Amino acid sequence: MEQAKQTSVGVHIRWMIRRDMPAVLGIEQNCFEFAWTEKDFIRCLRQRNCIGMVAEKDDEIVGFMIYELHKNRLHILNFAVHEKCRRQGVGNAMCSKLFGKLSHERRNRIMLEVRETNLDAQLFFKSLGFRAISVLRDFYDDTVEDAYLMQFRYQPSAEELTAPQNRISRLAG
Template sequence: MTIREMQLDDLEQVLPIEESNFSVPWTANGFFSFLIREDVHLLVAEENGQVLGYCGAILTPPESDITNICVRMDSRRRGIAVELFSKLKNDLLSKNITTIHLEVRESNQAALQLYKKLGFVQDGLRPRYYEVPVEDAVLMSWRYQ
């Protein structure tokens, strides 16, 4: 498996993954607008020409906000999300980012467990942050020690 920067050509494979994982998925235009921004860092995990997952962050040094970490349903439980975050974290540290924030649905126990395993701590709740369905967001942060 290779982890590399996301390219425009990857959207053909990224969009179906996004659509199968989120009730309000990003559109092609949404991804495109982030791909052309200099303050956004997007990665894909690829194996044999197939995108297995992706992640990204918006950079506001010395902090950043994760946009998403997402893995194809048929490729989960292989450590891909951990590998994606590890590469993302190292890339961000090289850009003087020392704090990484994210929001996650309160009901997404698998993601909450993953983020805790990766060293994120809960900072608070953002009521009614998500739509379809309406749900609170758990706010979490990772800080370089």
């Protein structure tokens, strides 16, 4: 029930395009003391394994995420929701999109770093099933602040766990 409520916020998640940059930068600067610049975004998004997504509500960009694809994991590099749209399911919708990219066989976890002072982000990701797995000392270039390395591990369904066995037994029979 809770999940249905969260996804009914009318949020559409799509690929980030160049003309989204002014809205993304506005959210970034509003959300973070040490904000990424446009050059930071462009440098990151030009990498082959880096993907940008935006969350739209009523044709307005209300959130974004930047993540990297790795062989066995996804790594969130930047994630923000406009302050007027927080606690309305926007962040959940963006994370649900990432959860849908996980599988038992391939990418089975999502990683991210969260500033030690960003309690809202820590609690948000914890509520989605992320766990802090280590402390990264003096992680940021702009401060001496530490970060928590957080991880979400994919939990395969019973069907997924038994599917290979079912295929083998059908082939053997």
